[in-house]
Amino acid sequence: MARLSGIQRVMEVGMMISCAFSFFLLLSLAYFHPSDPGWSQAGMQIDVQNLMGPVGAYLADILLFTFGVTAYLVPFALAFVGWFIFLHIKSVVELDYLTITLRLVGIILLVFGFTGIASINFDDFYRVSAGGAMGDIISDALLPYFSFVGTVLLLLCFFLTGCTLATGISWFQFIDSIGASVIYTGKMLITLPSKLSTLSLPDLRKSIGKPKDDDFYDSPNQDIHITSLRAEPPAPEKKAPTFTIPAEIFDDLAEPTSTLFTKSNIKANVTQANAARTAAANSDSTQQGRVDALAPRESLLDDESSTANVPLGCEDLSANAKAPVHAEPPLASSESLPVDTPKALLPSFDLLQRADKVENPITPEELQGIARLLEAKLADFNIQATVVDVLPGPVITRFELDLAPGIKVSKITTLAKDLARAMSAISVRVVEVIPGKSVIGLELPNTHREMVRLSEVIGCAAFQDNPSPLTMVLGADISGEPVIVDLASMPHLLVAGTTGSGKSVGVNVMILSLLYKSTPEDVRLIMIDPKMLELSVYEGIPHLLTGVVTDMKEASNALRWCVGEMERRYRLMSALGVRNLKGYNRKVKLAKEAGQPILDPLWKFEESMETRAPELEKLPSIVVIIDEFADMMMIVGKKVEELIARIAQKARAAGIHLILATQRPSVDVITGLIKANIPTRIAFQVSSKIDSRTILDQQGAESLLGMGDMLYNPPGSSITTRVHGAFVDDHEVHAVVADWKARGAPNYIDEILNGDATGDILLPGELAEKNTDEEYDAVYDHALEFVTETRKVSISSIQRKFRIGYNRAARIVEQLEQNGVVSTAGHNGNREVLAPPPRKD
Known part of the structure; x- marks a missing residue:
């Protein structure tokens, strides 16, 4: 105790x-x-x-x-x-x-x-x-x-x-609640007679005689049933109000602020933001049956254990309404596959907690006052700027400023902390470039922060209508619009943020997005959790290829298996003459529909007990999720970096994708080799500008607000997007996991954790591993910690530190070299420590 x-x-x-x-x-x-x-x-x-x-x-x-x-x-x-x-x-x-x-x-x-x-x-x-x-x-x-x-x-x-x-x-x-209760009771009493009138009972006649056509007396054993209440007609669907911002407010930027920044313009922006965030609560839920595409896994996914999928926060936009802004461009029609008719429903959105949306308490007058104050504070620093637009959001409000001629943006960037102090704000983020506009942005945190829940984002049409099984939810942008991304187009993701910044919640949101979008036939997962806390809740879901990996030696074997699977898929695609996994699955499907299934071209008679080559089946995408790969690199060594780089370089066409998360965005963890092969990155709140430059190659992440506030750097672009991460509670995660577990047990592959580094999965200059369990030295872990802390390694130092013999200390140093912890001995006998130092909590 x-x-x-x-x-x-x-x-x-x-x-x-x-x-x-x-x-x-x-x-x-x-x-x-x-x-x-x-x-x-x-x-x-x-x-x-x-x-x-x-x-x-x-x-x-x-x-x-x-x-x-x-x-x-x-x-x-x-x-x-x-x-x-x-x-x-x-x-x-x-x-x-x-x-x-x-x-x-x-x-x-x-x-x-x-x-x-x-x-x-x-x-x-x-x-x-x-x-x-x-x-x-x-x-x-x-x-x-x-x-x-x-x-x-x-x-x-x-x-x-x-x-x-x-x-x-x-x-x-209190009085309003009493009045609402009285009105509700009155409506119930008024509608009670009409509801009772819908109840029908057969006439029970007391007389001896009866008509000959009375069905009740003809069938005396027939049960008497009371008809159910008639369903009320559905209420008309409420659509988000549309509006148009007057274009004349941008005609002349040199005019006084009073003509550019009017009360009506501010109110329009506030109405737009509130309408986008409350349309989910006002829309009626519609049941949509979504079916599983697993033909050979009927025993795994049971129709009887499934429930209807009722999307939350999903709205039908009219033709004149503004289309939602997304971080990813729409997929080309040539790249999208036709959606198969599923056989089992995906988890219901009722498992997620509904969002309690309230209207933003900030008024247009308050926004106008803040804009005036911002202009005055900039004038105190000899910066002439005019607020031309205000974009209120659930967490922050962006003020778009038109700078006077000759004013450099870098001058305002250096004054970010001074502006935060002058505006009595936690932090101020300067957006130097806004695509399509000649203004800059200043983002100030709201006094009342709203929570963006997963239930209000995942039910939107942008997520439901996306044909990719790797569609993921990130959250909402600064104006409250949902941000939906496609992991297949990334194709790998690097996530970094300090403790308490919302990184773990963000990873859980991504995983739940995959569980709500795809079946085990479409996507399979490999989860590596060195901390044994964050991902262990997903143990037993049918999407897993193996159990949640917590041992780092097994994690290294899992990455090696991914390399081998990548090479095998490349050989299959080469034999079929296709360029990617989508083309492979399309060709296999068409061949089966034509009644001429394709046999495995890589099958060898001498390596199999079968007498005939097996038929090719659909290959799912594989997503490898590593929660804290800094600890993995420290324990396993530099080989992890080489394995990750090899997968990131070639695995896109093979349908293998990486999601790497770490709370140590330092150069010894996020190395140049990893950054060069993973261009898509997400930065949560970090502690310094150096960490922000390490993960994003630019500063700004140090000014975030935490609790899911992130900067998303999409592939092929250097302009980051600020996203407020969706929040999902632990009980929601457990509910979705329990729903998938009820459909059946996972089908694990033992070779993932027990395979050896042989054949084409060996790294350059690496030899095949042998079973060294019998030669394992109990002092090795302590020697590894000693070497990574002191950053010095020699046989004599280990011999003196742990009071062991020379031969034993030499074997430990050789094991450290084989595992990539230390380099080979130089011309003067010195070795360099390659593994990063241990993390200090």
Whole structure:
């Protein structure tokens, strides 16, 4: 059992003392006797009848004399305050002086109002007033001026105002909820007769005679059924409002700001952003049956365990509505394959939590004030700029500025921190280039940040209508439009971000996107999780080619298997005369439909027990997901970098894709070899500009807000896109995984983790590995940690450090060299440590 820290001990002891004292006061007040000696009188009897003794009688007398019947609420109030501080110590510490002052004033008004009302409306309690001395003082002071009714109204106002200031309860919302409940109840009572009239029962005749055509008497054993309620007609679908921003606001940039930045223009932008984010909540859900394409896996995917797929946040856009902006261009028709008719439904969107969308509280007047302030602060730094457009979003607001002639963008970039201080913002990001516009952008964080949930993005048409099985969701852009990408066109992805930046949640969103888009026949996964925490939840889903890999030696074998599978697929495509995996699957499918299946051209009689070559089947895409490949490189060595580079160079046409994630975007992890072969990158919040340049080749990631805020660098472009990552909770991940597990067990391939580096999967200059389990040295792991920390390696240093013999130390150094941890000995006998240093938490 873990021991408590210092502050935890103090808080727990304080909680116990608070509860004990509150219970003591409660019993003292419950057993109060007016004849006991106390603070307000001297009792005539020596024996105290209060259960808590003289101290309890004294405290009860003070409370009752001061507050009257309100004193019975004091023990509960003390217990609640102690419990609240114990559970919410962090939020209590973060309270500002204004909040504390308002709550204290609220408590005082609450006590004044309650005691005053009790004093003038209730009879005396024992020998004291019902409101106590405090209530008598307040009521006696108000009654001569406001009479009885006025005093009651004023004290009631004190009570309600104090309750709002102390607890934050909104009485207007309370009244609205009561009104909504009354209206709902009234509608139910009005529609109840019409619903009851839909119930039909057969006439039960008491007479002996009956008509000859009565079906009920002809079939006496027939059951009597009550018809179900008639379904109400679906409500008309609400479409997002369309609007047009006046073009004349961009005609003359030299005019004063008042003519360019009007209230109507700001309101149009706010309406556009709100409409894009709330259209999902206003649209009616429509059931869409989506079927699995697995013909040979009928036993794996059971139709009975499937549920209907109801997309959330999906809307039908009219022809005049603005088309959503996506990070990926639409796929060419020649590259898209016809979608097969599935046999089993994909998971339902009901497994995801619906988004509670609220309208952005910021008003056009507030945006206009911020724009004026921004112009004034830039003028303080001798920068003349005019705000020409404002784009409010769920997390940040972009202000587009037209700079005066001669003003360089680099001058504003260097003032980003000064602008953040002047605008009282956490950070300010400068967008130097906006495609298609001659302005720059300044992105300021919103005061009220909205959460972008996966359920409101994954149900959009851009995701549903994309024919690629590797379609993934990233989140929403700065204006709230969904950002959908295709892993097949990347074809590999590099993700980096510090701890707490939302990197792990982003990887989970990508995985769930694949699980909602593709079946095990279309996409198979290999997951490598050195931390044994992030990806272990996906263990057992049918998409996996092997179990979640946590041992780094097995991870190296998995990458080698991918290299071998890549080479095998290339030989198959070469034999069939196709250029990529899509062409291969199309040709295999057409041959089967024609009744002439293609036999495996790589089959060899002497290597198989079969007498005939097997038929070629559809090959799925393979996605390799490595959660923390920096730890993998540190343990396995530089061979991991070479394996990743080899896969990244050639595996696109073979349908093998990589998703690499790390929280250490340093040059010894994201090396030049990896960056050269993985052009598509995502940067979450990083700690410095150097890390941002390492992952994106440009700064900007250090100014992100965290919690899923990212910069996406699409393939073939140097212009990054800011994306607010979608959020998915742990229970949603477990629900989707459980849904896939219910369809059947995965079909693992044992050769992935147990295969040896032989044949065409050997790296240049590498020999075939032998089984060295019997020669494994227990000191090797400690020697590896010692070498990577000290950055020095020699046989004598290992011999002295671990007090072992020369031959044993020499074998350990040779193993370090074979595993790529250290280099070969130079002309002077020195070796260079190639593996990165261990991560320090």
